[in-house]
Amino acid sequence: MLKTKDLSYWYQDASQPLFKEVNLEFEAGQSYAILGHSGTGKTTFLSLIAGLDHPKDGEILLGDRSLKQIGLTNYRRHDVAIVFQAYNLFAYMSPLDNLLTAMAITGAEHAGDKAYASQILRDLGIGDDLITRNVQHLSGGQQQRVAIARTMACDAKLVVADEPTGNLDEDNTHAVIAQFQKIAHEQQKCVIIVTHEPDVAAQCDHQYRLENKQFTQLA
Numbered sequence: 001m002l003k004t005k006d007l008s009y010w011y012q013d014a015s016q017p018l019f020k021e022v023n024l025e026f027e028a029g030q031s032y033a034i035l036g037h038s039g040t041g042k043t044t045f046l047s048l049i050a051g052l053d054h055p056k057d058g059e060i061l062l063g064d065r066s067l068k069q070i071g072l073t074n075y076r077r078h079d080v081a082i083v084f085q086a087y088n089l090f091a092y093m094s095p096l097d098n099l100l101t102a103m104a105i106t107g108a109e110h111a112g113d114k115a116y117a118s119q120i121l122r123d124l125g126i127g128d129d130l131i132t133r134n135v136q137h138l139s140g141g142q143q144q145r146v147a148i149a150r151t152m153a154c155d156a157k158l159v160v161a162d163e164p165t166g167n168l169d170e171d172n173t174h175a176v177i178a179q180f181q182k183i184a185h186e187q188q189k190c191v192i193i194v195t196h197e198p199d200v201a202a203q204c205d206h207q208y209r210l211e212n213k214q215f216t217q218l219a
């Protein structure tokens, strides 16, 4: 589904790339964890996959089209959903309006369908008492579940998450990863998660470590 072809990136100095000539393939219906020490370039890699920046060298292909051909704005709107550690919800809106707004912006199949959006939130434990409350009055774990619900309500086949459990306790971490597994296996999406936590990575279908400018498959 998504492929990197000789992908390289550096910020200032081309002789010191963060990663070099990376060739990876990510399939629909599977989840992938990317581990690695701080500063190795995991977030940078994810931002390229998410279409937030252009590669310095090489390319990223969705199916047989490069992100450059698709256009990054187009790609971000329709093909990829992003979950950050800091939830990144629309502030001052309720969980329900967060989903409905994202569905409208991305032109999702179920755009405007309140019952559909409410059910996804309910399935993630955001019940009727919380669904219309300002998201800023929700706990960290609840906000992260809303962010995940939003990716489920939209049609993007690729879901990327940067340290999605970084702020969560053990129970919420477990629930969030279980939900990502559901997104991969039941919705047949491709889920790519950057994490520091080996326990989190171990719950994904595949694990890679970014080290010495290359990705090594661990499992």
Ligand SMILES: Nc1ncnc2c1ncn2[C@@H]1O[C@H](COP(=O)(O)OP(=O)(O)OP(=O)(O)O)[C@@H](O)[C@H]1O
Pocket (backbone or CB within 6 Å): 011, 012, 018, 036, 037, 038, 039, 040, 041, 042, 043, 044, 045
């Ligand atoms: N906009 C930028 N300009 C210059 N250097 C940057 C920029 N963003 C990140 N870097 C540097 O690039 C390197 C990789 O950063 P990145 O955030 O991708 O690493 P990471 O593996 O995700 O780290 P962490 O696990 O700590 O989040 C770091 O040394 C960082 O300081």
